[in-house]
Amino acid sequence: MKTLFLVICISIFGFCTSVAEEFRAGAGAVDITPEKGTPMAGYYQERAAEGTHDPLMAKAIVIADDRIKVALVALDLISTTQSIVDQARKDIEAQAGIPGDHVMISATHAHTGPVLGGSKRYDAIVGPSPLSQSFTEKLPQLISEAVKKANDSLTNAKISFGAGREENLAFNRRFHMRDGSIGWNPGKLNTNIIRAAGTTDPTVSVVSFETGTKALATYVNFPMHLDTVGGLFFSADYPYTLAECLGRVRGREMLTIFTIGCAGDINHINVNSPVRQVGNEEAARIGIILAANVLRTLEHLTPLTNAQLRVSSERVRLLLPKITYDDIAEAEKVVARVNSKEQPAPTFLEQVKAFKVLDVKDKEGEPYKVEVQVISLGQDLAWVSLPGEIFVELGLSIKNGSPFKQTIIAQLANGSIGYIPTRRAYSEGNYEPTSARCAEGSGEMLVESAIRQLRKLYGTTQSRSGLNP
Numbered sequence: 001m002k003t004l005f006l007v008i009c010i011s012i013f014g015f016c017t018s019v020a021e022e023f024r025a026g027a028g029a030v031d032i033t034p035e036k037g038t039p040m041a042g043y044y045q046e047r048a049a050e051g052t053h054d055p056l057m058a059k060a061i062v063i064a065d066d067r068i069k070v071a072l073v074a075l076d077l078i079s080t081t082q083s084i085v086d087q088a089r090k091d092i093e094a095q096a097g098i099p100g101d102h103v104m105i106s107a108t109h110a111h112t113g114p115v116l117g118g119s120k121r122y123d124a125i126v127g128p129s130p131l132s133q134s135f136t137e138k139l140p141q142l143i144s145e146a147v148k149k150a151n152d153s154l155t156n157a158k159i160s161f162g163a164g165r166e167e168n169l170a171f172n173r174r175f176h177m178r179d180g181s182i183g184w185n186p187g188k189l190n191t192n193i194i195r196a197a198g199t200t201d202p203t204v205s206v207v208s209f210e211t212g213t214k215a216l217a218t219y220v221n222f223p224m225h226l227d228t229v230g231g232l233f234f235s236a237d238y239p240y241t242l243a244e245c246l247g248r249v250r251g252r253e254m255l256t257i258f259t260i261g262c263a264g265d266i267n268h269i270n271v272n273s274p275v276r277q278v279g280n281e282e283a284a285r286i287g288i289i290l291a292a293n294v295l296r297t298l299e300h301l302t303p304l305t306n307a308q309l310r311v312s313s314e315r316v317r318l319l320l321p322k323i324t325y326d327d328i329a330e331a332e333k334v335v336a337r338v339n340s341k342e343q344p345a346p347t348f349l350e351q352v353k354a355f356k357v358l359d360v361k362d363k364e365g366e367p368y369k370v371e372v373q374v375i376s377l378g379q380d381l382a383w384v385s386l387p388g389e390i391f392v393e394l395g396l397s398i399k400n401g402s403p404f405k406q407t408i409i410a411q412l413a414n415g416s417i418g419y420i421p422t423r424r425a426y427s428e429g430n431y432e433p434t435s436a437r438c439a440e441g442s443g444e445m446l447v448e449s450a451i452r453q454l455r456k457l458y459g460t461t462q463s464r465s466g467l468n469p
Contacts, residue, residue, distance in 0.1 A: 023304070024064040025157035025209040027217040027255035028149025032058050032075070032142050033234055034114045038131040040232055041078040042111035049114070053233040053280060054240045056113055058143045059257040061209065061217050062098065062150040063159070063377075065309045069098045070375050071147045072219065072383065073105040074257045074410075075139075076236040077113045080105055082415035084116075084139055091144035096151040102311050104373055104385050105143065106259050106413035111227045112235040157211050160301035161381050161406050164204040164293040169286055170224040172198040172392070173267045174430065182428040188271050197428065198265055201392050203399075204290065205261075205408045206297045207381065215250040220294055221408045223261030223392055224268055228283040235280070241287025242294070249295060259410040262386070262395025264419055264432060302405075307378025310460065312453040316446060318368040318417070319439040320360050331357035352435050359437055368438060371414045372449040376457045380405045384450045385413035388420040391432070394443045401451040403458040409450075420446065 033056045037048045056076035063070050071092065089100030115129060117136030174197040175183040182197050183190075200223070207219040226237040236243075243256035268286060269277055276282075334346045334354035346354070370387040382404040386395075390411045399407050419432040426433045426440040436442075 023157050023159050024154040025216055026062045026150040026153035028146045029057050029059045029255055030142050030146040031055050034135040035131055039115040039129045041113050041115050049234055050232045053235040056234055056236055058146040060146040060150040068309050071098050071103045074259050075107045076110050077107045078109055079412050079416045080107045085414050087140035088143040091140050092147045095144050096148045101313055106410040108239055109226045109260050109412055110237045112229045155211050157209050159304045160208045162206050162297050162301040164297035165202045166204050166293045167202045170200045170266050171270055172196040172200055172265055174198055174265050182430050184430040200266055201396055204293045206294050208301055215254040217255040218246055219257050221259045221261050223263040224266050225263050229280055230278050238283040238286040241284045242290050245291035261409050262390040262392050262411055264389035264391045266392050304377055304380055310376045310457045312374040312457055314372050314449045315369050316449050318442040320363055321439045323357050323360050327357045328361050356435055368417050372446055374453040382407045382454055384409045386411045386446055388416045388418055390420050391422045393422050394447050397447045398450045402454045
C-alpha cells in the first residue's frame with residue numbers, strides 16, 4: 001500500500017454531447033520589471049540590479065469555448081511560489097471571472113530576474129530586502145491585470161498546434177566521470193568526462209492563435225534552463241529574442257508566450273565546444289535559433305476542431321527527505337560560517353545541503369501538498385503543470401504515457417518546491433539531488449498523477465464526443 005496519499009479534486013466540465021467548433025482567445029501582457037536596486041535572483045550575496053536590459057513581463061493567453069474559460073500565464077521570473085499563485089488566482093477570479101483552478105501560472109526560470117520576497121536562503125545570508133518584498137506583494141495584482149487584458153480582448157480564433165525538433169541547443173548537464181562519480185556542470189573540454197548521464201528533450205512545442213489573417217499569440221515551450229545572460233541587468237533571457245524575432249514576422253501586436261519544459265538537468269552548455277556561452281549575445285543566438293524553428297513549425301500546424309476545453313487538478317502529497325539531528329547541527333554551523341564570512345567559506349555543495357536541511361527541518365514532518373494540473377483541448381492537445389525543476393526523463397515519461405497527440409509540460413508552475421530528480425538520480429548524487437526538498441520517488445508520483453489525469457480527460461472527451469459506444 002502506498003504511503004503517499006492524493007487529495008483529488010478533478011473538475012470535468014460540460015456534460016452535453018455537443019462539442020465546440022470555434023474558440024475565442026485573447027492575449028495580454030503587463031510589465032513586471034522591478035525597481036533598480038532590487039536583489040538579483042541567481043546570486044546569494046548582495047548583488048543588486050543596476051538596470052534593465054529588456055523588460056520582464058507577465059504574459060497571459062485566455063481560451064474560451066461555449067462552456068468555460070482557462071488562462072495560461074508565463075512570468076519572466078526564476079520561480080513561482082504557492083502564495084503568489086493563490087493570491088493571483090483570487091484576483092483573477094474577482095477581476096476576470098475565470099475560476100482560479102482554471103488558471104495555470106508558470107515561471108520561465110529567468111535567473112536575471114529579482115529575488116522573490118521571503119527567500120530563506122537570501123534572507124539568511126544578506127537579510128530581507130524591502131524591494132524584493134514590495135515587488136512580491138504587488139506581483140499577484142500585476143498577473144491578474146495581464147489575464148484581465150487577455151480576457152477583455154477575447155475574439156473568435158483558430159487554434160493550431162504542432163512541434164518542431166531542435167537537437168543542437170540543449171545538453172544534459174550531468175555526466176559520468178572517470179572517477180566513477182556523477183559530475184554536474186564539469187566544465188568545457190573536461191577530459192575526465194566519459195559521457196552524459198541523461199538525455200534531453202528536443203521538442204519545440206508550438207500553439208498558434210489566429211483570427212482571420214492576424215496572429216493573436218504564439219505559445220512556445222522548450223525544455224532548457226534560462227541561465228544564459230548573467231550580469232546585473234534585468235533580462236528575460238533568450239525568450240526575449242525569441243519574442244522579438246517572431247514579432248517581426250507575425251506582427252508586433254502578436255504576443256509570444258514562452259514556458260519552460262522539464263529542464264531540471266538540462267542547460268545550454270556544450271562541454272565539447274571551447275566557445276564561451278554566456279551573455280546577451282548567447283541569449284540572442286539561442287532565441288534566434290528557436291525562432292527559426294518555430295517559424296518552420298508554423299508552416300505545418302494542425303488546426304483544432306470539434307474540441308472541448310477541460311480542466312483537471314490533483315493535490316499530491318510528497319514526503320520529505322530524511323534528515324538527522326547531526327544533519328541539522330552541521331547545517332546550522334555551515335550557515336553561521338556563511339553569515340560570518342569565515343574563510344575558507346563552506347563549499348557550494350555544503351551550502352546547498354545546509355539550506356535544504358534547514359528548509360526540511362522547518363516543515364516539521366509535514367509533507368508538501370503540490371498541484372498537478374491538466375488543461376486539455378479535445379483529444380489533440382493538453383498542457384500539464386509541474387511544481388518544480390523537473391528532470392527531463394520525468395517529462396518524457398508523461399509525454400510517452402499521454403494519449404493526446406501533443407502534450408506540453410510547463411515546469412515551475414502553480415508553485416515550486418525546487419528540484420525534483422528521478423529516483424535514479426538520488427543514488428547518483430551531486431547538486432540537484434542534494435538540493436531536493438522532496439523524498440526519492442516524488443518525481444515518479446507526479447508522473448503518475450499527470451498520466452492518470454490525462455487519460456481521464458481523454459477518455460471523458462472521447463465518450464462525450466460520441467467516439468465511443
